[in-house]
Amino acid sequence: MIRRVLLIAVPYLWLLALFLVPFVIVLKISLSDIALAIPPYTPTLDFSAGWEGIRTFFAGLDFENFVWLTQDDLYWKAYLSSVWIATFSTAITLLVGYPIAYGMARAPLEWRPTLMMLVILPFWTSFLIRVYSWMGILSNEGFLNQLLLWLGLIDTPLIILNTNTAVYIGIVYTYLPFMILPIYAALERLDDSLIEAAEDLGCSRLTAFWLVTVPLSRNGIIAGSFLVFIPALGEFVIPSLLGGSQTLMIGKVLWEEFFSNRDWPVASAVAVVLLLLLIMPIVLFQRNQQKQQEAET
Amino acid sequence: MSETEFAPWLNPGEKPLIRFRNVTKNFGDFTALDDLTLDIYEREFFALLGPSGCGKTTLMRMLAGFETPTRGTIELAGKNIVPVPPNRRAVNMMFQSYALFPHLSVWENIAFGLKRDRMPKADMDARVEKMLKLTRLEKFAQRKPHQISGGQRQRVALARSLAKAPKLLLLDEPLGALDAKLRQDTQFELMDIQEKTGTTFVIVTHDQEEAMTVASRIAVMDHGRIVQADTPANIYEQPNSVYVADFIGDVNIIEGTVSPTGDGKFSLHWKEGQPPLTATSDRPFSAGDACHLAIRPEKVAISAQEPEEAVNVVKGKVLDIAYLGNLSTYHVELPTGTIIKAQTANTRRLSNRQITWEDTVWLSWTVTAGVLLAE
Ligand SMILES: Nc1ncnc2c1ncn2[C@@H]1O[C@H](COP(=O)(O)OP(=O)(O)O)[C@@H](O)[C@H]1O
Ligand SMILES: [Mg+2]
Numbered sequence: 156m157i158r159r160v161l162l163i164a165v166p167y168l169w170l171l172a173l174f175l176v177p178f179v180i181v182l183k184i185s186l187s188d189i190a191l192a193i194p195p196y197t198p199t200l201d202f203s204a205g206w207e208g209i210r211t212f213f214a215g216l217d218f219e220n221f222v223w224l225t226q227d228d229l230y231w232k233a234y235l236s237s238v239w240i241a242t243f244s245t246a247i248t249l250l251v252g253y254p255i256a257y258g259m260a261r262a263p264l265e266w267r268p269t270l271m272m273l274v275i276l277p278f279w280t281s282f283l284i285r286v287y288s289w290m291g292i293l294s295n296e297g298f299l300n301q302l303l304l305w306l307g308l309i310d311t312p313l314i315i316l317n318t319n320t321a322v323y324i325g326i327v328y329t330y331l332p333f334m335i336l337p338i339y340a341a342l343e344r345l346d347d348s349l350i351e352a353a354e355d356l357g358c359s360r361l362t363a364f365w366l367v368t369v370p371l372s373r374n375g376i377i378a379g380s381f382l383v384f385i386p387a388l389g390e391f392v393i394p395s396l397l398g399g400s401q402t403l404m405i406g407k408v409l410w411e412e413f414f415s416n417r418d419w420p421v422a423s424a425v426a427v428v429l430l431l432l433l434i435m436p437i438v439l440f441q442r443n444q445q446k447q448q449e450a451e452t
Numbered sequence: 453m454s455e456t457e458f459a460p461w462l463n464p465g466e467k468p469l470i471r472f473r474n475v476t477k478n479f480g481d482f483t484a485l486d487d488l489t490l491d492i493y494e495r496e497f498f499a500l501l502g503p504s505g506c507g508k509t510t511l512m513r514m515l516a517g518f519e520t521p522t523r524g525t526i527e528l529a530g531k532n533i534v535p536v537p538p539n540r541r542a543v544n545m546m547f548q549s550y551a552l553f554p555h556l557s558v559w560e561n562i563a564f565g566l567k568r569d570r571m572p573k574a575d576m577d578a579r580v581e582k583m584l585k586l587t588r589l590e591k592f593a594q595r596k597p598h599q600i601s602g603g604q605r606q607r608v609a610l611a612r613s614l615a616k617a618p619k620l621l622l623l624d625e626p627l628g629a630l631d632a633k634l635r636q637d638t639q640f641e642l643m644d645i646q647e648k649t650g651t652t653f654v655i656v657t658h659d660q661e662e663a664m665t666v667a668s669r670i671a672v673m674d675h676g677r678i679v680q681a682d683t684p685a686n687i688y689e690q691p692n693s694v695y696v697a698d699f700i701g702d703v704n705i706i707e708g709t710v711s712p713t714g715d716g717k718f719s720l721h722w723k724e725g726q727p728p729l730t731a732t733s734d735r736p737f738s739a740g741d742a743c744h745l746a747i748r749p750e751k752v753a754i755s756a757q758e759p760e761e762a763v764n765v766v767k768g769k770v771l772d773i774a775y776l777g778n779l780s781t782y783h784v785e786l787p788t789g790t791i792i793k794a795q796t797a798n799t800r801r802l803s804n805r806q807i808t809w810e811d812t813v814w815l816s817w818t819v820t821a822g823v824l825l826a827e
Contacts, residue, residue, distance in 0.1 A: 349553060351545075354518075355539070355543075356565030357565050
């Protein structure tokens with residue numbers, strides 16, 4: 156009995172310490188008011204004042220900051236733009252990642268560990284360094300433009316850095332492995348004779364792909380898409396390094412509220428809403444994983 | 453020949469449905485099929501039999517269109533099908549692994565090929581229903597493959613491959629995964645379905661009993677060649693080589709040299725100091741040819757007393773008795789050290805059987821009991 160309670164308690168304690176406690180703190184700050192103090196918000200809980208202190212503490216909390224988020228159109232535009240950028244990048248990542256995963260799954264058995272290694276290899280260097288390298292590649296005098304000019308494909312350098320295009324490139328590049336690996340896992344398990352059976356029953360190669368390969372790698376596609384979409388939605392580093400002034404993403408807004416405006420309460424409110432926005436895809440993702448596990452047993 | 457007997461291969465005017473002409477298949481420097489020539493006729497239930505790795509699946513996959521011959525041609529109904537892709541052949545295959553689509557229901561699996569042909573909905577429904585009925589799967593139409601038993605899955609695979617009414621159905625070790633009882637039932641079911649639908653079946657198996665049961669003809673293969681292709685009875689009674697005789701059923705092989713004694717009879721000198729054995733053969737052996745006499749154990753009679761009028765008699769000692777219920781096989785050692793197996797039906801009760809271990813016995817057989825084989 157005690158063992159069972161312990162077994163169940165451990166993950167909940169984990170969740171409590173690493174998710175719930177920080178969330179409650181952020182939620183509390185989001186309900187506070189900005190103040191010129193350290194920390195830069197009020198009220199703070201004053202236990203020395205006893206019961207009365209707790210009463211004034213709760214009385215000081217309100218939803219003002221959330222109301223503010225609806226009044227300034229910067230915020231909802233930023234949320235919407237983030238959802239759009241995340242969705243679009245996820246779609247491109249899928250389009251790029253699927254053929255790579257497919258190629259890996261079809262490669263001779265002895266090559267596969269090497270190919271897997273190549274996909275994971277970028278993680279061995281710092282994420283920041285890799286994003287900075289993209290600045291070197293995409294800038295006006297960067298490698299890409301020099302190459303294209305040298306090949307004579309263009310006369311004037313393309314402006315890519317500091318545009319949304321650069322952000323898409325950055326997101327696709329960064330999260331590609333998260334798309335490839337689950338799709339590869341699904342495709343690798345696919346029995347070749349299923350494709351042959353489809354062809355035997357009258358499918359061309361292409362229809363066999365649509366009717367058999369794609370549906371049977373669906374779980375991999377879903378898992379990969381969530382693994383890209385969820386972090387891309389709140390992405391901050393990529394839009395601030397590769398994006399331009401017109402790139403509007405909620406991660407960037409959040410950062411500015413915290414560090415430029417030092418408005419912790421509004422920043423926290425932005426974070427809370429972002430989290431609520433993410434809960435839906437996260438729950439869907441969990442559902443997909445669970446269904447997949449059930450199908451396998 | 454009577455009209456009722458099905459034997460199109462004996463009729464020179466009959467056009468074969470499938471015609472392999474000098475087909476060779478190389479994988480790298482490995483030869484999987486070696487200059488193979490073979491005719492298969494319409495409505496046949498043709499079995500490919502051979503040890504693992506002899507090229508049965510390769511031959512089958514060529515018919516389905518998944519492999520192309522390195523050399524030679526394959527004709528289906530008079531047309532060369534080598535350049536035709538699998539989806540354009542009137543051939544369907546039941547895969548060794550069944551290859552059912554796990555994301556589709558039993559119904560959708562069976563309808564899969566019909567949908568590709570854009571069959572009208574009503575016709576398709578009727579056809580699928582008919583297939584479900586034929587394979588007794590009506591109750592499972594809405595289940596997914598992982599929700600039914602192995603035997604049911606195998607029937608779904610069969611229904612799916614039959615649904616398009618192919619000219620030719622290929623079955624690659626279709627019953628490999630079934631237990632003995634279910635296997636036997638399914639063999640009879642397959643024969644029944646084959647007869648009802650009139651489809652030509654080519655079945656791959658490594659189980660000789662299965663081939664004997666279901667097939668109109670059997671091709672015994674070895675190392676990418678067909679050693680003999682004939683009816684089950686002829687393969688059993690008239691094997692053309694020691695390989696075939698040994699592959700199908702149990703056999704005693706006695707080596708020696710022959711000399712013709714006229715009248716289609718030959719005497720086989722098989723051991724110094726032993727009287728020669730006599731056998732008939734319609735093959736022309738000349739004196740001194742090395743030869744093998746193949747005799748089935750059930751054609752060898754065993755007795756405790758010396759038989760009076762037998763042509764071929766050898767004396768020996770019972771080494772071992774294998775009791776198989778309906779039959780007993782006696783392993784008899786001759787003074788020369790050769791071991792000969794003799795099989796008798798157990799019509800008496802075990803307790804009053806007269807021959808037992810260490811007994812001296814006489815083995816005998818007639819001149820036509822065995823087959824003389826050159827190799
Ligand atoms: N795609 C292939 N590449 C290389 N060798 C193959 C290939 N397919 C079959 N073989 C070889 O050809 C031989 C015959 O195979 P197969 O036709 O599957 O035999 P069977 O079905 O009689 O057991 C085997 O030795 C096998 O290893
Ligand atoms: Mg095989």
